[in-house]
Amino acid sequence: MNQSYQKRSFPSNPAGKRSFYSSLAAIGLLAGLLSVSGCQLFQKSSPSDTTSLDQLIDKQLLPTTQAFIKYATYRTPDRTNETVMRQNMANLRDHINGIMNDFNSQQRVDKFSPFEWKKHIRGRDYWLFGYRIGRGTKKASIIAHLDTVPPGNSDWNPFEARIEQHQYRGQLTDFLVGRGAIDDKGPAVVSLLTLQSLAKELDGNPLLDDWQLEILFDTSEETGMSMPHYMKDPRQQPPTVGVVFDSAWCVRAEKGIERPIFTLPRQPQQSYNQLWIADLFTPAGPSNQIPDTATAIIKGPRHQLKAYAKQVMTDYKQFTFDDANYRPATLKVMLEGDQLILTTKVAGAQHGSVPHANRAEGANPLVSLANYLAGKVNQGYLAQNDFSQMTQFIEWMWGTYVFGEKHPQLLQAYDDVFNKDNGTTYAVTRVKANDKQIRLRVDIRYATGHQTSQWDGVTEGFLPGNSRFKAIFSELTDTFNQQHRSQIKSFTQRSTAPDIRRVDGPLFKYIDAAYKSVKGEECPRLAIGGGTDAKGHPNLLAVGPMFAGGTMGPPVNYHGVNEGAPINELKASAKILQQSLLNVMKNE
Structure with a gap:
């Protein structure tokens, strides 16, 4: 009708x-x-x-x-x-x-x-x-x-x-x-x-x-x-x-909502005498959705690539993440021509507002893959380049954690309303590169400690003031860039205060x-x-x-x-x- x-x-x-x-x-x-x-x-x-x-x-x-x-x-x-x-x-x-x-x-x-x-x-x-x-x-x-x-x-x-x-x-x-x-x-x-x-x-x-x-x-x-x-x-x-x-x-x-984007300028392509990350990406999707998959393309000398293809599954399973109880995403490996394709798959909740629920019962594929690759870069197994720096940044800033445990003084926050097990969360959700830059998107849901004004216990609705993340991320990226000779920058599209x-x-x-x-x-x-x-x-x-x-x-x-x-x-x-x-x- x-x-x-x-x-x-x-x-x-x-x-x-x-x-x-x-x-x-x-x-x-x-x-x-x-x-x-x-x-x-x-x-x-x-x-x-x-x-x-x-x-x-x-x-x-x-x-x-x-x-x-x-x-x-x-x-x-x-x-x-x-x-x-x-x-x-x-x-x-x-x-x-x-x-x-x-x-x-x-x-x-x-x-x-x-x-x-x-x-x-x-x-x-x-x-x-x-x-x-x-x-x-x-x-x-x-x-x-x-x-x-x-x-x-x-x-x-x-x-x-x-x-x-x-x-x-x-x-x-x-x-x-x-x-x-x-x-x-x-x-x-x-x-x-x-x-x-x-x-x-x-x-x-x-x-x-x-x-x-x-x-x-x-x-x-x-x-x-x-x-x-x-x-x-x-x-x-x-x-x-x-x-x-x-x-x-x-x-x-x-909670308040903040969705920062971290960018890193692309470096000129060059030849390496070892394996290197040629690409790292997730499927197109919104910032508030943990991706279905994350994919890395590894290139390098043919004999090294073939050897790595045979051992990478075992190496991934035995890899030591920052938390001994962390359960990484499932990895799929495919050797195709001159490149090795590593793909991780999501498990558990996919809403960006609850990365702790995802981590408790599943895995964020981007977090798992980036932390693993950063570890191989830190070991010297993978060459230093722009993609390796982005994986190191993810590992350095958040690791596999979702409450900001890697930098608690700046990233952790909870209060009487949003308690310790439900404080500010960070979901690393999307990464994509073009000829000019690599872009990383993060979905943040934040407690009152990350707002410039606190609740008076009476007034209902939005908290007054602004989020504190602009200054926080400026401080953190400056520190990372100095330590890793990098050029990562952050900017925020839009913030919404806690209600x-x-x-x-x-x-x-x-x-x-x-x-x-x-x-x-x-x-x-x-x-x-x-x-x-x-x-x-x-x-x-x-x-x-x-x-x-x-x-x-x-x-x-x-x-x-x-x-x-x-x-x-x-x-x-x-x-x-x-x-x-x-x-x-x-x-x-």
């Missing part, structure tokens, strides 16, 4: 403005009036009916997610697929329009109306769209995103959503698998079904005289985030209160109450490394389809191959989402 967006006919809804805290006072008055008028369904003692929601998810989760995932909505790092990506996103929007139009035909009074927001800012187009229902001036919102990271290795059929069984939390569990299953198309589908169930329950109810329910879909969360620009647009009415369904239950803090919330704030309390009603316990107070659309907006709170912090590694594989979402946690999340919105609207 797909038709173009322009051909859809939806009723419009009024919009107005009211602050979140003044809205809460109005809700209390409304709840009292409803109680006096005999509207028993919405008295504080009445729970939400989740039977229809369970049935809706059982029936629609897989087919709807299959339809969402089949549209490839990722951007390549160079954005050369932008036209195709935006067309796929438009096709997905049209598909959702058809879903909402069908739903509207079953509503008596209140029907969803679509809206769309686009803006061109500094050479880039930002776009989000969504649906609203209700007649009120306050907005209770669910926010999700429909773009994904690239599929990586495509032999896992990333755009064919299906159900697989995997061991999870000690038992065999049904998983929804496909690119976006956990981040964030699976949660987006759950959000849409939850909103439909709630809209059906509230059809014609007086609560929708005061409130609008809405769902917002960001189209560029992985690469540029449209939501922050939408929230700043004075022509728009932002959500009065909302949940960003793109993380875990429940997020009270998000911290009070766990005694009203929004957190509403969601905590909903969580308790479903899980029978308090919602965890998570401090995460991932950056969500809630960041910097105290009227929004990040939650997600995973419980007890979840796991970023197998079988969930955030940003990785065989990405999956546990279906039982998606279903439980839907109940909490529904109850959270009702708690806000009813001031419970």
Whole structure:
């Protein structure tokens, strides 16, 4: 039933403005009036009916997610697929329009109306769209995103959503698998079904005289985030209160984000009388994704190359890394003509925000290969050149560690919110060379110690000030360059400050109450490394389809191959989402 967006006919809804805290006072008055008028369904003692929601998810989760995932909505790092990506996103929007139009035909009074927001800012187009229902001036919102990271290795059929069984939390569990299953198309589908169930329950109810329910879909969360620009647009009415369904239950803090690039000028090519690194690279991909593979090309005298090819697998297995317990990535060796190709393969979590999860259960292929090669350079086995200097820099700056242990006074940071096992992290993710330079990209998620201002314990949102990394990396690269006669430089594309919330704030309390009603316990107070659309907006709170912090590694594989979402946690999340919105609207 797909038709173009322009051909859809939806009723419009009024919009107005009211602050979140003044809205809460109005809700209390409304709840009292409803109680006096005999509207028993919405008295504080009445729970939400989740039977229809369970049935809706059982029936629609897989087919709807299959339809969402089949549209490839990722951007390549160079954005050369932008036209195709935006067309796929438009096709997905049209598909959702058809879903909402069908739903509207079953509503008596209140029907969803679509809206769309686009803006061109500094050479880039930002776009989000969504649906609203209700007649009120306050907005209770669910926010999700429909773009994904690239599929990586495509032999896992990333755009064919299906159900697989995997061991999870000690038992065999049904998983929804496909690119976006956990981040964030699976949660987006759950959000849409939850909103439909709630809209059906509230059809014609007086609560929708005061409130609008809405769902917002960001189209560029992985690469540029449209939501922050939408929230700043004075022509728009932002959500009065909302949940960003793109993380875990429940997020009270998000680390700062910094993505520096380290560059090294290329040296003139020359002949060596020993083996040398002719290239070192990872596949194209975003900085916030640990690569699928890392590859080094070794060249040199033919007899040395053949001898090394025979012994390199054993040498790699016996190599002494900086941590005796480190488990290096799997190595593949191929002798092809005048070059020896060494390729390492990723294992474990691939999200750049959790390199510690990757290291605990897997391996970063670039880290493993670079540290091994640096060791061979230090031994004098491989010749000194520009690529060898880059491997030495990786080994010298971070080694195989992810919390900055090699230079603790400058790189380590943790605090009461982001504790010792969850402090500033460093994910070495991409390296690529051209004729002019070698470029290394790193994904940093940082605690408050790497910000120039600290949290006062009261103010919610972004910490003021700036990150301290510009000065830190200037000091470190100067030291390395002096020791290794190198010319490595660093620069930062963009920094985002840490964002911290009070766990005694009203929004957190509403969601905590909903969580308790479903899980029978308090919602965890998570401090995460991932950056969500809630960041910097105290009227929004990040939650997600995973419980007890979840796991970023197998079988969930955030940003990785065989990405999956546990279906039982998606279903439980839907109940909490529904109850959270009702708690806000009813001031419970």
